[in-house]
Amino acid sequence: MKKNLLVAQSGGPTAVINASLCGVIREGMRHPEEIGMVYGAVNGIQGILEGTIIRVDDQFETAADFELLCHTPSSALGSCRYKMPSPDKGPEQYAKILAMFRKYNIGYFAYIGGNDSMDTANKIADYCYEHGEEVRVVGVPKTIDNDLPITDHCPGFGSAAKYIATTLMEVAADAEVYPMKSVVIAEIMGRNAGWLTAAASLTRELGGSYAPQLIYLPEAVFDPEQFVEDVRRELDKRDTVVIAVSEGVRLADGSYAAESMQSGQVDAFGHKYLAGVGKYLERLTADRIGCKVRSLELSVMQRAAAHLQSATDLEEAVRAGEKAVEAMLRGDTRIMIAYRRISDAPYRIAYETAPLGEVANVEHKIPRKWINEAGNDVREELVRYLAPLIQGEVSIPMKNGVPMHFSFDKTRLAD
Amino acid sequence: MKKNLLVAQSGGPTAVINASLCGVIREGMRHPEEIGMVYGAVNGIQGILEGTIIRVDDQFETAADFELLCHTPSSALGSCRYKMPSPDKGPEQYAKILAMFRKYNIGYFAYIGGNDSMDTANKIADYCYEHGEEVRVVGVPKTIDNDLPITDHCPGFGSAAKYIATTLMEVAADAEVYPMKSVVIAEIMGRNAGWLTAAASLTRELGGSYAPQLIYLPEAVFDPEQFVEDVRRELDKRDTVVIAVSEGVRLADGSYAAESMQSGQVDAFGHKYLAGVGKYLERLTADRIGCKVRSLELSVMQRAAAHLQSATDLEEAVRAGEKAVEAMLRGDTRIMIAYRRISDAPYRIAYETAPLGEVANVEHKIPRKWINEAGNDVREELVRYLAPLIQGEVSIPMKNGVPMHFSFDKTRLAD
Numbered sequence: 001m002k003k004n005l006l007v008a009q010s011g012g013p014t015a016v017i018n019a020s021l022c023g024v025i026r027e028g029m030r031h032p033e034e035i036g037m038v039y040g041a042v043n044g045i046q047g048i049l050e051g052t053i054i055r056v057d058d059q060f061e062t063a064a065d066f067e068l069l070c071h072t073p074s075s076a077l078g079s080c081r082y083k084m085p086s087p088d089k090g091p092e093q094y095a096k097i098l099a100m101f102r103k104y105n106i107g108y109f110a111y112i113g114g115n116d117s118m119d120t121a122n123k124i125a126d127y128c129y130e131h132g133e134e135v136r137v138v139g140v141p142k143t144i145d146n147d148l149p150i151t152d153h154c155p156g157f158g159s160a161a162k163y164i165a166t167t168l169m170e171v172a173a174d175a176e177v178y179p180m181k182s183v184v185i186a187e188i189m190g191r192n193a194g195w196l197t198a199a200a201s202l203t204r205e206l207g208g209s210y211a212p213q214l215i216y217l218p219e220a221v222f223d224p225e226q227f228v229e230d231v232r233r234e235l236d237k238r239d240t241v242v243i244a245v246s247e248g249v250r251l252a253d254g255s256y257a258a259e260s261m262q263s264g265q266v267d268a269f270g271h272k273y274l275a276g277v278g279k280y281l282e283r284l285t286a287d288r289i290g291c292k293v294r295s296l297e298l299s300v301m302q303r304a305a306a307h308l309q310s311a312t313d314l315e316e317a318v319r320a321g322e323k324a325v326e327a328m329l330r331g332d333t334r335i336m337i338a339y340r341r342i343s344d345a346p347y348r349i350a351y352e353t354a355p356l357g358e359v360a361n362v363e364h365k366i367p368r369k370w371i372n373e374a375g376n377d378v379r380e381e382l383v384r385y386l387a388p389l390i391q392g393e394v395s396i397p398m399k400n401g402v403p404m405h406f407s408f409d410k411t412r413l414a415d
Numbered sequence: 416m417k418k419n420l421l422v423a424q425s426g427g428p429t430a431v432i433n434a435s436l437c438g439v440i441r442e443g444m445r446h447p448e449e450i451g452m453v454y455g456a457v458n459g460i461q462g463i464l465e466g467t468i469i470r471v472d473d474q475f476e477t478a479a480d481f482e483l484l485c486h487t488p489s490s491a492l493g494s495c496r497y498k499m500p501s502p503d504k505g506p507e508q509y510a511k512i513l514a515m516f517r518k519y520n521i522g523y524f525a526y527i528g529g530n531d532s533m534d535t536a537n538k539i540a541d542y543c544y545e546h547g548e549e550v551r552v553v554g555v556p557k558t559i560d561n562d563l564p565i566t567d568h569c570p571g572f573g574s575a576a577k578y579i580a581t582t583l584m585e586v587a588a589d590a591e592v593y594p595m596k597s598v599v600i601a602e603i604m605g606r607n608a609g610w611l612t613a614a615a616s617l618t619r620e621l622g623g624s625y626a627p628q629l630i631y632l633p634e635a636v637f638d639p640e641q642f643v644e645d646v647r648r649e650l651d652k653r654d655t656v657v658i659a660v661s662e663g664v665r666l667a668d669g670s671y672a673a674e675s676m677q678s679g680q681v682d683a684f685g686h687k688y689l690a691g692v693g694k695y696l697e698r699l700t701a702d703r704i705g706c707k708v709r710s711l712e713l714s715v716m717q718r719a720a721a722h723l724q725s726a727t728d729l730e731e732a733v734r735a736g737e738k739a740v741e742a743m744l745r746g747d748t749r750i751m752i753a754y755r756r757i758s759d760a761p762y763r764i765a766y767e768t769a770p771l772g773e774v775a776n777v778e779h780k781i782p783r784k785w786i787n788e789a790g791n792d793v794r795e796e797l798v799r800y801l802a803p804l805i806q807g808e809v810s811i812p813m814k815n816g817v818p819m820h821f822s823f824d825k826t827r828l829a830d
Contacts, residue, residue: 173488174719206817299709387815
C-alpha cells in the first residue's frame with residue numbers, strides 16, 4: 001500500500017529553509033507511484049503532537065508558487081524549539097507521534113532542522129522501528145551557524161554569510177567617510193561556532209584591503225587587553241577600523257566576554273542590564289581609546305535576509321530536500337543528507353548521507369589552525385573554505401517594490 | 416575663459432549620494448566647451464578649507480566605472496559635519512574658500528548634502544557674490560531622512576525606505592515561526608521626522624495584512640500607557656506583533672521616550688547607560704506584558720544598503736546631479752535642485768529649483784493628518800505618497816559573491 005510523506009521544519013529560521021521544504025514537497029509529488037499525499041506538520045514536532053497537520057501538495061497552483069516558496073525566508077510551516085524527552089521519560093509523547101503517523105498513513109518523514117532537530121528525528125526513528133512501524137526518517141540539515149558535523153557545510157549558512165559580507169562592506173563604506181579616527185564593531189551570531197563571523201572576511205576576495213581589519217571568534221580565547229592593543233595598532237595605520245566579533249567570544253576563564261560588563265544594576269523596570277559583546281567592546285573602546293565608536297548587531301536580519309540569498313546555497317538547499325526524498329525511496333532511514341566537498345576551485349560537492357545518531361548533539365567548530373595565532377583574524381584556508389558558499393546572485397520575485405513571500409493556508413487541517 | 420567645476424559631498428551617507436556625484440561629474444564632462452576640469456573636494460567643505468582637492472574627471476576609464484560609482488554606498492569623496500560660522504564670525508575661513516576657488520579657477524560649485532549643507536552652500540554663495548567672485552553654487556539634495564522642504568522628496572530616502580520595508584518583511588517572517596505570543600520592535604532612524612519609519616508600512620502594498628501592526632512616529636505624541644494597550648490589543652488578535660518605531664518619538668512633555676529609562680547609573684567603565692527607544696520599549700513590553708520580546712536597530716545599514724537601491728531613487732539621484740550642472744550652465748546660482756510631484760499613479764515628477772535660502776535649516780516633517788488619530792499607524796495618503804519612491808530593482812555589480820564598490824584615488828592632490 002502506498003504511504004504518505006510528512007515534512008516539518010524546526011529550529012531557528014534561515015533564508016533557505018523553505019527551499020529545502022520546496023525540494024521535499026516537489027520531489028515527493030514527483031513519485032505518485034510510491035508516495036500518496038504530502039503532508040506538512042505546522043510548527044515541527046509540536047504540530048505532530050498537537051495534530052496540526054495540513055496537506056501541502058495541493059497548495060501549489062503553478063511552478064511559480066514553488067519558486068516563491070524557495071525565496072521566502074523563515075519557516076513557512078512554522079517552527080518549534082520543542083526538546084523531546086527520551087522515550088522512557090515521555091512515553092505518551094512518542095505514542096502520540098506514532099498514532100499520528102498511523103492516522104495519516106505516514107511512511108516517510110522528512111525533518112528539516114539543526115542539531116537538536118536531528119536528535120529528535122533520531123529518537124522518533126528509533127521508537128518507530130522498535131514498535132514495528134515502518135517509517136523512513138530522513139533529516140535535512142539547516143542552520144545558519146554551520147555547526148553540524150560530518151557535512152561539509154549547512155544549508156542556510158551560505159546566504160547568511162553573503163548577507164554578513166555584503167553588510168560589512170556597506171557598513172565599512174559608511175564608517176569611512178569622516179576624516180577622524182573611528183571604530184565600528186559588528187556583533188554577529190554564533191554562540192559557540194564562529195563560522196558566521198568568519199564570513200565577514202569574504203570581502204577580501206575582492207582583492208583589496210577591505211574591512212573588517214579584526215575578526216574575533218569563539219574558537220580563540222578573547223583577551224580584552226589584547227583587543228585594546230589590536231585596535232590601537234590598527235588605528236595607527238588607518239582612520240577607520242571595522243571589527244567583526246562573534247556574540248560568543250569568551251575570556252580565558254571560559255566566561256562570555258560581555259559578562260564582565262554586567263554590573264548587577266537594574267534599570268527603571270527592575271531588569272538587569274544585559275548587553276551583548278558589541279556594546280561591551282564599544283564601551284571598552286570608548287573607555288580605553290576614547291575615539292568615536294559605534295556597535296551594531298546584525299540580529300535576526302542575518303538569518304532572514306532572503307533578498308540576498310546565495311545562489312549556491314539556494315540550489316544546494318533545494319537539492320538537499322530532493323535528496324532526502326530520493327533516499328527515503330531507496331529505503332534509507334535514520335540518516336541526514338550531508339554535503340561532501342570534492343574541490344574548492346572549481347567548487348564541487350557530492351550529496352551523501354550521515355547516520356542521524358552521529359550528527360545529533362555534536363557541534364562542529366572552526367579548527368583553531370584556521371585562525372591566526374593572535375586570535376584576531378582568519379587564515380587563508382578558512383577564506384578558501386568559505387568563499388564558494390556565497391557565490392551567485394538570485395533574482396527574487398518582487399511586487400510593488402518589496403519581495404513577495406509564499407504562505408501556506410494552515411487553517412485547513414488534514415482529515 | 417573656461418571655468419572649472421568643483422563637487423563635494425557632505426553629511427550622513429546614503430545609498431545613492433554617489434549616484435548624484437556621478438550625475439554631476441558625468442554631466443560636467445559633457446560640456447567641454449564651457450567646463451574645463453572637474454574637481455572633487457575630499458571631505459566636503461573641510462577639504463576645500465584644507466586644500467585636499469583632487470581631479471575626478473580623469474579617474475573614470477570606462478562607462479562601467481561610472482556605473483560602479485552609482486552603486487557604491489556612502490560618500491566616495493568622503494564627507495564632513497563641518498558647520499560653517501557666519502562670515503563675520505569666521506572671515507578667515509571664507510577667505511580661504513575664496514582663495515581655493517580662485518586657485519583652481521572654480522566657476523561652478525555643486526554641493527551634495529542635506530539641511531546643514533544647503534546652509535553652508537548658501538553662505539558660500541553669498542560670500543562669493545559679495546566679493547565679486549562669479550561662482551555659481553547649486554545644491555543637490557541628499558538625505559535618508561527626507562526632511563528637506565520644498566522638494567517633494569529627497570534622493571537617498573527611497574532606497575532607505577525600500578531597505579526598511581524589505582527588512583521588516585523578513586524580520587516579521589522570522590518572528591512568526593513559533594507558536595507563542597511575541598513582540599518584535601524595530602528602531603528606525605529619524606530624530607525629528609518619521610518618514611523612514613513610516614516606510615515600514617510599504618509592505619501593505621502587497622495587499623495582505625503584513626507587519627508592522629503598529630507604527631510610532633515623532634510627529635505624534637508618544638504615550639507609554641497607550642503603547643502597552645496597543646500591544647495588548649494586537650496580541651489578542653495574533654501571535655506575533657511587529658512594531659516600527661522612530662528613534663525620535665517623544666512624550667507629551669517633549670522629552671525623548673527613551674530618556675525615561677535612563678537611570679543615571681553607570682556601568683563597569685563608569686559610563687552612563689544609554690539605550691535607544693527600541694530597548695526602552697522592549698523593557699516596557701517585558702515588564703508590563705511579559706511575553707517574549709526582541710528589539711533591533713536597523714542602524715547604519717538602512718542608509719548604506721546600496722545592494723537594495725530603489726531603481727526610482729537611483730535614477731532620480733543621478734538626474735538631480737545632472738540637473739545641477741544644467742542649472743549652473745544656464746546661469747543659475749544659490750539654488751537647490753528639487754522634485755515636484757506631478758502625479759502618484761502613474762508616478763511622474765518634474766525637476767525644479769528652490770532658493771538655497773529657503774531650504775537651509777528648515778525641517779520638513781510628516782503632516783499630522785497623514786497619521787491616524789491614535790498616533791499608532793499611518794494613513795492611506797502617506798502610503799500613497801511613499802509607494803512610488805521604492806519602485807524598481809537594480810542589478811548591482813558583484814564579484815566573488817559580494818558587491819563591487821568604486822573608490823577614488825584621493826592621494827593625488829590637484830596642482
